[in-house]
Amino acid sequence: MNIGFVGVGRMGANMARRLKDRKFHVTAVYDSNRKAATELAAELGCAASQDLSEVTAESDVIFTVVTDDNAMRQIFSATGDNLLVNARGKLFINCATISPPVHIDLEKLAEKAGAQSLEACMASSITQAREGSLYLMCAGSEDAFQKAEPILKELGSTVRFVGQSGEAAKVKALVNMVMNINTAGLAEGLGLGAALGLDLEMLRKIFSQTGAASRVLETDGEDMQNREHTCFFSAAHAAKDSGIALELAGSVGLELPLARETKKQYDQMIAEGLGELDKSGIAELTFKDRHKHSGDHV
DSSP states (O other), rough: OEEEEEESSSHHHHHHHHHTTTTTTEEEOOOOOHHHHHHHHHTTOOOOOSHHHHHHOSSSEEEEEEESHHHHHHHHHHSSTTTTTOOOOOOOOSOOOOOOOHHHHHHHHHHHHOEEEEEEOOOOOOOHHHHHOEEEEEEEEEEHHHHHHHHHHHEEEEEEESTTHHHHHHHHHHHHHHHHHHHHHHHHHHHHHHHHOOOOHHHHHHHHHHHTHHHHHHHHHHHHHHHHOSSSSBBHHHHHHHHHHHHHHTTTOOOOOHHHHHHHHHHHHTTTTTTTSSSGGGHHSTTTTTSSSGGGGO
């Protein structure tokens, strides 16, 4: 089975490497960043396609890992070159965190072209992509899922089918919304602890043994304390994903004040030029001695 990748940033590249390690035939990669595509292609021994239609032609299954709704629509429906040119019989596995209606629209476009599409939303990060331990939430037709499942099991330690097209994107938006709120809450707790002169090592330990414990405490707490914000999940992506959740809330008439205020903080990071820091960088807004900081100190 020939596999192609569109979008080979940190996540997509590591997924391609993992499948190569597991003896799958990665035949083509594509990225708007041509340098990233050519470097990965040289590493994997495959083609760095210059056109999206070339990826489709060279592959039976095509993974897409792109940034947002606009990028997703562009790769599937741009005039002239797009992934659905001569796509009959192909399977597209779409892993980006995008709005649920976009997944639904893409499924219809794929069906019209004689192809299939599947959501495979990822609740994990770069390290898990390389190790094959992603948490994958899938949605679409059961037939598409059954075809994709053997490949997905090499990428994920958990692969769950959650329903029809759009459903996995809803779940992923809620996962990231809650994660972002937890991250902001942890930053405020540690920031207040620092301002009060508390030992943050002690405070994090007590957090971990009480109701303040969270997965975010494990992944981000020490980084917040040490100002180590190497990017695994960027503030810009956090803002985007909280925005998707807020749009979903608006569609059913719900007001989510914590999600809204958290998004404002991540939007502030973007405005201050910190959007490409890891989400843990939200601590730069909450620690008393850091705000209106110098980027040189991050």
